[in-house]
Structures are given as C-alpha cells and as structure tokens.
Amino acid sequence: MNNVAGRRATIIDVAKHAGVSKSTVARVLGGSTNISEEARDRVLKAVTATGYEPNQLAVGMRSGRSGLLAIVIPDVTNPFWAEVARGAQDRAAREDISLLIFSSDWDADKEATHLRSLRRARVDGAIINPVADNFGDLSRFGLPFVLIGSSAERFPDTSSVGSDIAQAVRLGMDVLAASGHRQPALLLGPRSRLARARFLRSVHEHCVERDIDPAILPMEESEYTVEGGHQAMTRLLERKGREHLAVFAANDLIALGAIMAVREAGLSCPNDVSVLGFDGIPAGAFSWPGLTTIEKPGRQIGVRAVDSLLDEIAGRGEHGRIFLPCRLVQRGSIADLSAQAPVRMAAGG
Amino acid sequence: MNNVAGRRATIIDVAKHAGVSKSTVARVLGGSTNISEEARDRVLKAVTATGYEPNQLAVGMRSGRSGLLAIVIPDVTNPFWAEVARGAQDRAAREDISLLIFSSDWDADKEATHLRSLRRARVDGAIINPVADNFGDLSRFGLPFVLIGSSAERFPDTSSVGSDIAQAVRLGMDVLAASGHRQPALLLGPRSRLARARFLRSVHEHCVERDIDPAILPMEESEYTVEGGHQAMTRLLERKGREHLAVFAANDLIALGAIMAVREAGLSCPNDVSVLGFDGIPAGAFSWPGLTTIEKPGRQIGVRAVDSLLDEIAGRGEHGRIFLPCRLVQRGSIADLSAQAPVRMAAGG
C-alpha cells in the first residue's frame, strides 16, 4: 500500500496525480460541497491509483480530532466487561473511530498510567469505570468523558451509563420471594468497591418497601471471583442451620463459586440451596444447574456510553445519567418452595 | 490538565517557563545526554508546573512512530481471544504503547475495514488473526505485522505466534487413550477455518504414529459455538450405537455444548460419553462435570506476539515462527474405561 516512491502516498501525491491542488483533494475527501464533477472524478481516481490513505496523525494534529476513543475497564478478560468493550467498539466503528482498551485491574496506579497514556494519545474522549479512591483527578481531567458502572452516583455532574441496579435488585428479590425465599442471604463484593454499596442500598430500599427488616438478612463478603464466592458460601454454610438456604450473589462469578461450594459440601443446588446470580455471563448457562441470574445489558452499556461520549464531545445536550434495565434469566438454580409439594420434601431431605 | 491560557501546554510553553529553547526541552525529555544539570532541573520543574504531556500525534507525525499497536482478533467477547488481547495489552503497556483492539467476527469485510482503520491511524505494527480467504492483501500490507493462531502456516515468510497444535493433539489423544478411548469421535469446526485443517492434520499424523486408521474416527462439524457443539453432539448420538462414546472437541465451547446435548439425551457425561475440550476457557471449570481440556497459553500468545512485533518493527532478527506448548487440565469429563471396574458397568448401564 505504499505506492509513491516507496513511501505512503500523501494528499500532495494525490493532488499531483489528479492535476489539482491539495485544497481541492481535501475538499473532495472532506465531503465538502462546491466541487466540479470533473475535479471530484479525477481526485477519486487519483486516490485509488495512489492507494492514498489519510494520515490520521496529521488530521488529528491539525483538526484537533484524533479519531481515537478510549475505554478503561477493570479487565477485558472478565466476560461482562468484555461485552461492554465490544459494544463500545462496534458503536465507535460505525463512526470510523478506533477504540483504545485499557484494563485497570481495579488498581489506582494502573488506572493513572492508562489515563496518562490516553491523554498523550490525544483521544477525543474516554469511557471510564473508575477505581474507588481516585475521584479528585477526574474533575480536572480536561477531556470529555463518560462514566460507566456504579461509580456514576458519586459524580452527579458527569454523563454516565450503567445498569439500573435498583430495578435489578427488585427483579431478583421478587423472583426469590415468588419461590418462597423472602429473606435470602447476600453474597457481597469487597467493601472498597462502589458497586457493593449500590447493591446493598437497593436491597435495603426494597426490603423497606416489603416490610422486611434488612438486618436479618445473612451476609458474606468476598472478592468478585469464583474463589471468593466459594469461600463465602463455605463460611455461610458453616454458619447456618440445615433449613433451605437462598442466596443472592452480587455477581455471577461469586454465584458460580457458591454453587461449587454447595456441591462440595455434599448438598444440592437447588434442592438444598437456591442461588441467584447477577451479571448474565455466558458461563452461567454451562454450569449445573444452570444459573438463574439477572442479566445486565453489557453490550448496550458500551453502545450507549459511546453515544453519550459523542454527545459530550460535540457539546450537545445535557450531561445524561442513563440507567439501563436488567433482565431476569431463569435457569435452574432456584428451588420453588411455594409449590404444593416443596422440592425439599420431594428430594427426600 | 490544561494550564496555559486554557489550552494544553506544549513543549514551547515548557521551554518559555524554563527559560530555555524547545530543543533543550526535547533533549531532556528524550533522555538525551549532554545536558547541564541546571538545565535539566529547570526543564523538569517547568514540566510539572505546566502540566505538560507530550502530544503523541505530533511525535508520531514527526518521528514516524505513533506509539500505537493494533490487534485484530475474531471477538474480544470470546474468552480465549480476550486472554490473548490482555496479554498483548500488558506487554505493550510496559513499552508505553497503547493497543487498539478490533473484532472481526470472522468476517472478511469487517476485517478489511479494521485493517484500513489501523493503517489510517498509522499504528506502528499489527497483530492479526486473519480471516480465511483474505490472504493476498497481507503480503502487500506495508506495515510490520505478526500473525497469531493457526493461519500462520500459510505464510511461511512472516513472523507468527501460536500454540503447538501437534503437541496439544498428542496430549489429548494420549490422555484419551490412557483412559481406554483409542478412537475418539472428532467435533470439528467449520470447513472454512484454517484452524480446522490444522487440528485435523495433527490428529491424522498422530493416528499414523499409533497405527490407527484415521478414517475410522467418527466426525461431526459445526460452528465454534455452544449451539454448534450441541447440534453436532446430537447428530453424533443419533448416528452411533449405545457403546461408550468419547469425543475430542476442537474447542471448549463445542465441548460445553456437547455436554449439554449428552445431558438432554438422558445420558451422563462421563459415564456414557467422555468429552475432551480444547482452549482452556474458565467456563470449563463451572460446568458439570468439570471439562477436561487442553489449555492454550492465550495470554502468553499475546505477550509473545507483541515481543515479535517489536522485533519486527525494530528490524531485529529473523522472522520467527513460535509455537507455544499447551497444557492438559484434568477435570471430570473423561471416564476411565481402563480401570478394573469400568465406570460404565459400575453405573449399571
């Protein structure tokens, strides 16, 4: 693709080839009006002949728009965040914009490094799921940005896109209640994460609405990982008696770990323990039993985040705070104790 | 972070602030030698005072190095490819290089679009898992690049990084044979994919070594997805008699789909059907039974691909063809028929 004298063709090469000035070439390529049919024709021919591809660096330099967007997420390897990234990628591609993806590992130092990188790259804007204790820096970030995830709450004056946690929790608590589990145990994430507080608050609010004392709900906490969920569930099983237990996990990995712990304790899910997850990662479909879970619209969050970011860059409209609804995915990890013949008795327990 | 008169500080702002020329600032920041202690000091102070961050666009424009690398994979949402991307990301970050990630969905058109985008962005190099029928374009790609995945074979003259399929297949066939499954069925991917041919050839080679006629191995083919694996396994079960069946799936998603199909057919894995996967995605640990599989070193492939790409860019050394070894992960999806009391009889079949 380097046609002219071994180097890549520039706009000047195209102009020479077409016998016009580079201004005219720029106008044709920029989709500007007021160009003679003939000039447009010759320019277009010259472009293909020379194999010209605009130099985005030069464009960015001159126009102030680099054609680059960045997204900073905890980990591309996490299925939920991969979905978000993919949504952003697809949406950006539609605008001929490329996406830089960074993984922060919930590490403030890494995040700072990535933020520096993307500023140097002169990205036109950034989508960020910020690490908990890194607030101050964002306000003087000096770049259009959109927040994703639970952290949005802490920044009332910025655009954000996330899932509607309150609605999701309501959905989850209701499906548990409908199966006879009015007081599920909670498998929470670590204290330091913003998502934990958001989840817990929604549970409390919902309990108050339903005249349940939130304080009586058993709780365990762990990392948002399979190992964490496994440990938390093991602790919970030791702590609790032999009655049927229902747990609402703060994410699917924890839920999957919990199911493994149940099995290893010689118990059965859903016969002895009902488990409800949160995220909707594909792996939940392969577990046994299939994980009943609340699915967050990961991809949609990515798409809408880019939408908001483009608005932000263009200076259009207000800072929007968008909360997308979640969806219940019923599989087999919740026992229906409300039925005439409760599962637990049918199982001969 | 925009300190000087509302705009972002440039090297000239720093120079003025420090009372030196921009050349001196550039030398200090470029780590050049021959700078007085005093000048360096004042420049460094001026940098923090102005909040200066080099404009990577301008750097790229002038120096010809954009500080950007790109990776084109089928889908970031696929756990294996996410691992590869993550490895590349981490390795690139160590060199202060940012990574553009593109998902091609195995679609030649999308791939072409992405290739165009990354060329416009003037990335310094690219890591590509090319779509099957898109060969010609790569030879005149005009940019340093490294191939990843099975396609490497078709390009003897380019650097590539992949897993050692022959070794992986040997590992898999041997572990199956050791459990008494000498002639496993093969669950292959679609004909159009290069990976399929590579896998199949390794199986053939291994069979020849072990005096097995490859033609007697039952085969089914499908997309590299859970649904595909489910359908393929269903067809296979219809086709085969009631003896214990062992299958070697070409990837983990197919294997997971196969396990689901076995369960739905009222059979048991591993009691009636043994399943071996290939990839090592995390979801394999959550399925029931846990999926025994051959783990590809996804992250390592990403890391080494960037290594090779940096060599390629620097013009160092030969074009390397790297094949990384795979690892067996034993979980519970293979029955041991070689034991004194075969599982199948113990299960009362």
Added chain:
DNA sequence: CGACACCGTGGTAACGTTCCCACAGATCGG
C-alpha cells in the same frame, strides 16, 4: 451597466514535535 454574491479553486499558515545543522565556549593534544 456597475455592484455584489457566489462558485470553484489555489496558496499558505498553522498544529507540536523531532531531527539536523550551526555556533560559542571549553578542553585538549602536538
């Protein structure tokens, strides 16, 4: 018929950096 708008085009100055050359002063070897 003259003033004026508009169309299509070309020329040129930036954008922020690096690279190369020039130059003044210090150091050094013969």
Added chain:
DNA sequence: CCGATCTGTGGGAACGTTACCACGGTGTCG
C-alpha cells in the same frame, strides 16, 4: 599557542493535514 574535538545550546525545516483567505469567473439584481 593554535587547530581540532567536545559540550551544551539554539534555530529552523519538515512531517501531512485542515482552515482560512484570496482570487478570477459567472450570474443576478437594482
């Protein structure tokens, strides 16, 4: 003691593009 080399610095061109201004030609209106 003088030419040569080295050290530390400054000046300016160039990278490829876009934005702006200027210009000749044509049509329109009073």
